Amino acid sequence: MGTPREPKPVKPFVALLSNHESLFPSVEGDLRSIFGSIDSVSETFPWQVTDYYENEMGPRLLRRFVSFEPLTLPERLPEIKLRTQDLEGNYQWFEGGKRGRRVNIDPGYLETSKVVLASTKDASHRIYLCSGIYGEVTLRFESGHFQPLAHTYPDYRWQETLSFFAAMRSLYLSQLKHSV
16 A cells, blocks of 8 residues: 655746747746746747647747755645736737737646646546646656657757756756755
């Protein structure tokens, strides 16, 4: 029989999506007030995965990942998702009675063996956490590398993304070692 144990702290991150690269520094500043100091930022990549966001956010979207120094508890993921949704509301556009986001902020966390994303949408590969938020394992660490799963989003399969998460994992392991 197993013994219940509290989980180790996890490393929070967000994936930013916008066609206004000039917004990223402002959004990152707002995110610091939620998460604390930023300890890694990926390059900014052109995001041409789908046209799903084009009506709301426009063309030529850009993807950037940002991780935060303070580790947190995994059960905070729903709260973090709700807070990032509120923050997205601060960056809305309004035109002719229509509104939309100028930035999409998708939070998640990294731990030793996986990358977990938060979502407001249910699907067969997601589990309900609380407060209308679901969790999804999107990458698993196996044989020394992050590996995508059948449902992993295309931009989380990119080599640049996998390299960023590998570096973030090394930083996380160092932080864990020094936090004990």
